[in-house]
Amino acid sequence: MTRRYVKVYPRFERFYHWGQALLIFVLFFTGLGVAGLHALVPYGLAVTVHTIAAVLLLVLWVFATFWHFTTGDWLHYLPTTKGLFNVARYYAYGVFRGEEHPFNKRFWAKNNPLQALTYVFLKAVLFPAIWITGILYLTYSFWDHVAAANLWLGWVAVIHALAAFTLAAFVIVHVYLLTLGHTFRDHVRPMITGYDIVDLSPEEEAYLAHDQMKRLGPVAGGHH
Amino acid sequence: MHRTWLFVRRFLMGLALLAGSLLLPAAAEEATTPGGAAAVSAATAIPPPPAIVTASGAAANPLKPRIIKGTADHSKFDILKKPFASGPEVTAACLTCHTEASKQVMGSIHYSWTFDNKATGQKLGKRYTLNSFCGNVGANEPRCTSCHAGYNFTDVRLGPPQNETAVDCLVCHDTSGQYAKLDNAAGNPALAPVPEKAKTITGALAKPSNLTAAALSVGGPRLENCGQCHFNGGGGDNVKHGDLSSALYAADTHVDVHMASKDNHGQGMMCSTCHKQEAHQWHGSRYAPTAAQAPDRHKPGAPRTASTCESCHGNTPHKGESVVGMKLNDHTDRVACQTCHIPTFAKGGVATKTLWDWSTAGKLKDGKPIQEDGYHQGNGKPRDTYLSTKGTFAWGEEVKPHYAWFNGTTHYVTDSDVIDPKQPLAMNWIDGAANDPASRIHPFKLMHGKQAYDTELNHLLYNQVYGPKTDTAFWTNFSYDKSLKAAMDYMGKPYSGKYGFVETTMLWPITHMVAKKDEALKCTACHAPQGVLASLGGFYMPGREPLSWVNLAGLFLIFATLAGVGIHALGRLISSRRRSKQ
Known part of the structure; x- marks a missing residue:
């Protein structure tokens, strides 16, 4: 095993991550306005921005989904119970005792098991809940003739809002967890530069050195 | 050869242009000569410019220029160039050419004052309905029927006269502006000698109508023709409807974006621009309005079956390039155009009556009736807040409408309905609900009243107010004991002789006085807590419940x-x- 800097977040993934972050922030902010929880932007503008941002996010998600499957990156999100308990135990207990984070990134596992589980929940449950209800909401005029359409729309809005608040809660925890283990900057940097410290097997190192020289960074020193 | 032909063509064209430029001003001058109603002759060498001609005596009356759209100039008809002694004599002359006109008019609600409501089975129309204003026509005929589109409708129980000359052509078609019905002569105009202090249906002092001048002036109905009755419903300017008043004669785009003149940045429309007719049957009804979204017939030559906003603007009237425009277009199936585009009514300085309490009527001072002018409206005119003849009034201007789901079906209380006098009585009530796809949110004027009812039999009472020569009419004798009994006897209805007053409400659909678009309600007028639709529940609307x-x-x-x-x-x-x- 060698610990080396490896480009684990290619350019598209970083663009996807930050684009999604920005759009989710804009959507949450304008969504709160549409729900009547603030009036910091005019209502019509909030609806306009919310709609346009939603369409942009949908387009981004289409590309991201395509990217995940064509690059095989989806494998990083396969949930596993292996090591899951250790990570959970670390957050609930170990971190208070100054323990090391029990998870080291590997070339084919850049997410820790709890991350993978969370992201699967995000991508397979929360995101679909929000985009399916969002599209239903946006296209209400195409189905408003069905019986009790407005009642259904009310429930569509309920699910949409609950998913949105859950997502906001995720973002809070997500940002907070950046302060755990490494420093906040150490956590954010890989999502900007693309390079993170990864445990490489000799075979993986040889493969990268031979075929993916650009992805291979310097040997990482120090702790962890 | 070709070049020669081209030259000849150009030469001829130049000649024609020269001739045109010399002759056109002359033709235009001729066309605007005062008194020369349609002075443009078909024989004129140059086709006339759009035949804008002033009505005869343009300097003397305040009327706008009229446009002859038809092919007949009535000022040239010999049969009209004679003295007429009465309205029916004029009608007889009209009928010599317009053979079917009276039959058509007599079949219309303007004449029959009868409306069979297919949705409810109720027989409605002024002959039958009771309202929160004057209450009832019966026993008050010569006064109430002064606005009838005919002559000598003297008994509401029998219905309007059925002879064809009893139709009043001039009230709608006079453009001379000096034909006026008296306010108490069952539809007959003021003729010499006019009784002293006699008034017309607009409340103006009556002057003798020149029937010949009126007959020679006839044209399509203008604002003034419709307005003399419809702006004065309920006994005065804007009393009844709230969205129909004399303010429309000189409206700005705040008052009415359609009826404001083009000089005033409006469209200069008249009532009949929207209210189309076939065989004298007019589109647009208070009894059975088109409340659901009308089919989008916004296509060339498409038939118009209603005088709705959509008849001209279609179902997607907002500019659809923006998200807001698209969203607003999504609203049109559930929210009537009027809801957002008529944020207030009774505009332009003319107030509407919002309360009429008959229970206080009859107080006298030194044996004489009292008048209190406690309200001064925007245009400076005082409005009465108490009259011994009518009771207590409240007035409103720039009134915010009452909003309700409405599918176009309206029910009216009848003279035989048993009422609960402890509850405010709805003189009419509407059908509609959020979960009814045929309903949309509409604005209404909510009228409040207090009206006489039979405390034993618990039904509404007819009242005789008018009858200067009777010893029963309220306005003459100030005794409900006499006036209610007289009216109930006249109508042949049971009456215990004991009366009280019940609070009433009445809904009047608001559809006129469309404001210019930047005055339309904004999103947060509704999409906010305690928005204007706060009273309407049972449906999801974002933003109303943070x-x-x-x-x-x-x-x-x-x-x-x-x-x-x-x-x-x-x-x-x-x-x-x-x-x-x-």
Whole structure:
């Protein structure tokens, strides 16, 4: 095993991550306005921005989904119970005792098991809940003739809002967890530069050195 | 050869242009000569410019220029160039050419005052309905029928006269502006000698009508023709409807974007621009309005079956390039155009009556009736707040409408309905609900009243107010004991002789006085807590309930997460300090 800097977040993934972050922030902010929880932007503008941002996010998600499957990156999100308990135990207990984070990134596992589980929940449950209800909401005029359409729309809005608040809660925890283990900057940097410290097997190192020289960074020193 | 032909063509064209430029001003001058109603002759060498001609005596009357759209100039008809002694004599002359006109008019609600409501089976129309204003026509005929589109409608029980000359052509078609019906002569105009202090249906002092001048002036109905009755419903300017008043004669785009003149940045429309007719049957009804979204017939030559906003503007009238435009277009199936585009009614300085309390009527001072002018409306005119003849009034201007789901079906209380006098009595009530796809949210004028009812039999009472020569009419004798009994006897209805007053409400659809577009309601007029639709429940509308259970749950989740994260961070801080001490 060698610990080396490896480009684990290619350019598209970083663009996807930050684009999604920005759009989710804009959507949450304008969504709160549409729900009547603030009036910091005019209502019509909030609806306009919310709609346009939603369409942009949908387009981004289409590309991201395509990217995940064509690059095989989806494998990083396969949930596993292996090591899951250790990570959970670390957050609930170990971190208070100054323990090391029990998870080291590997070339084919850049997410820790709890991350993978969370992201699967995000991508397979929360995101679909929000985009399916969002599209239903946006296209209400195409189905408003069905019986009790407005009642259904009310429930569509309920699910949409609950998913949105859950997502906001995720973002809070997500940002907070950046302060755990490494420093906040150490956590954010890989999502900007693309390079993170990864445990490489000799075979993986040889493969990268031979075929993916650009992805291979310097040997990482120090702790962890 | 070709070049020669081209030259000849150009030469001829130049000649024609020269001739045109010389002759056109002359033709235009001729066309605007005062008194020369349609002075443009078909024989004129140059086709006339759009035949804008002033009505005869343009300097003397305040009427706008009229446009002859038809092919007949009535000022040239010999049969009209003679003295007429009465309205029916004029009608007889009209009928010599317009053979079917009276039959058509007599079949219309303007004449029959009868409307069979297919949706409810009710027989409605002024002959039958009771309202929160004057109450009833019966026993008050020569006064109430002064606005009838005919002559000598003297008994509401029998219905209007059925002879064809009893139709009043001039009230709608006079453009001379000096034909006026008296306010108490069953539809007959003021003719010489006019009784002293006689008034017309607009409340103006009556002057003798020149029937010949009126007959020679006939044209399509203008604002003034419709307005003399419809602006004065309920006995005065804008009393009844709230959205139909004399303010429309000189409207600006705040008052009415359609009827404001083009000089005033409006469209200069008349009533008949929207209210189309076939065989004298007019589109547009208060009894059975087209409340659901009308089919989008916004295509060339498409038939028009209603005088709705959509008849001209279609179902997607907002500019669809923007998200807001698209969203607004999505609203049109559930929200009537009027709801947003008529944010207030009774505009332009003319108030509408919002309360009419008959129970206080009859107080006298030194044996004489009292008048109190307690309201001064925007145009400076006082409006009465108490009359011994009518009771107590309240007035409103720039009134915010009452909003309700409406599918076009309106029910009216009848003279035989048993009422609950402890509850405010709805003189009419409407059908409609959020879950009814045929309903849309509409604006209404909500009228309040207090009206006489039979305290034993619990039904509404007819009242005889008018009858200067009777010893029963209220306006003459100020005795409800006499006037109610006289009216009930006249109508042949049972009456115990004991009366009281019940609070009433009445809904009047608001559809005129469309404001210019930047005055339309904004999103947050409704999409906000306590918006204008606060009283309408039972449907989802974003933004109206910020503290809904969903939002509260969501906010709780966020605060709980923040608290959890905070406690976790605090725990780390404390534990790391403890470790560094060790």
